[in-house]
Amino acid sequence: MSDASTSGTMSPGLLKVVERAQREPEGRFHSLAHLIDVPALARAYGRIRKGGAVGVDGITKEAYGDALQANLEDLHGRLKSMRYRHQPIRRVHIPKDKGKTRPIGISAFEDKIVQDAVRAVLEAVYEQDFLDCSFGFRPKRSAHDAVRALDRAVNRGKVSWILEADVQSYFDSVDRTKLAELLQTRVADGSLLRLIGKCLHVGVLDGSSVSRPENVTE
Numbered sequence: 300m301s302d303a304s305t306s307g308t309m310s311p312g313l314l315k316v317v318e319r320a321q322r323e324p325e326g327r328f329h330s331l332a333h334l335i336d337v338p339a340l341a342r343a344y345g346r347i348r349k350g351g352a353v354g355v356d357g358i359t360k361e362a363y364g365d366a367l368q369a370n371l372e373d374l375h376g377r378l379k380s381m382r383y384r385h386q387p388i389r390r391v392h393i394p395k396d397k398g399k400t401r402p403i404g405i406s407a408f409e410d411k412i413v414q415d416a417v418r419a420v421l422e423a424v425y426e427q428d429f430l431d432c433s434f435g436f437r438p439k440r441s442a443h444d445a446v447r448a449l450d451r452a453v454n455r456g457k458v459s460w461i462l463e464a465d466v467q468s469y470f471d472s473v474d475r476t477k478l479a480e481l482l483q484t485r486v487a488d489g490s491l492l493r494l495i496g497k498c499l500h501v502g503v504l505d506g507s508s509v510s511r512p513e514n515v516t517e
Contacts, residue, residue, distance in 0.1 A: 308342055309423070310334065316423040328424060332490035335378060335416045340371045343415035347408075354407035355389045355504055363408050374409060378494065385410050385497045390505040404470075404503060414498060417491070424485055475499045 309317075312334045319326060344367065349360050363370055377383040386407040392400035406414060422438065429437060434445035452458045479496060486492060502509045 309419075310339060310342075313419065313423045316420070317427065320424050320427040324428065327485055327487040329487045331420050331424075331486065331488040332494065334420050335375075335413075335491075335494075337371050337375050339416050339419065340375060340412055341367070343412045343419065344371065346415055347411055351411075352391070352405045353389075354405045354410065355386050356407040356409070358408040360408065370409075371412075374412065378413070381490075381493070383413070383494070383497070385413070385501040387502040387504040387509055390503050402468075402471075402505075410498070410501075413494070417495060417498065420491065421482075421486070 316328065316331070316334070319328075344360075344364070347360055351360065353359055374383070386409075388404040388406050388410075390402050390404055392402050395401050426437065432448070434440045434442070434448070449458070449461070453461075479492065479499065482492065482495065500511070502511050
């Protein structure tokens, strides 16, 4: 198990989650949703980069920030009362080589805030379980770090072969029901699980048509 790095901006509540996750690698967390409070949403807002592509709402970070405190308090109120609804994800197609395209999903700005706040909570739980040889989608790690680590291993003669694999359209086809079941091995907070479910089951707007993800159970 690796000692996960923790951000200086991490709240005391999240730091306690990190400490318990390290201390109890098989423990389940029954109270996490309360950690997504107004300050947590504000930190999530601050982490979203300026100038990002807009979702179906057409709202930019700058526009949302014009009344930031009021917007975050309203969002938190809807999260607490379970009135929050994730808007459809806007799909755009990025050109690739040989005339192919890569589809990416762009969430509405408020949904980006919620997603990042949820990520911070789940990261506090699960980051402690990863090994140092894991780099994908981890804080303060990048693909360049992975390449450097692999280069060192190859030069030291510790690698006999290298396997490169790419799962096509993974996020479109991942079994969301199974993913929810896996989350419940460590997350037992019903409120947080319902919120994650809203994010997983959201529709995708591609042009003028809206599609729903497969492999879900309402």
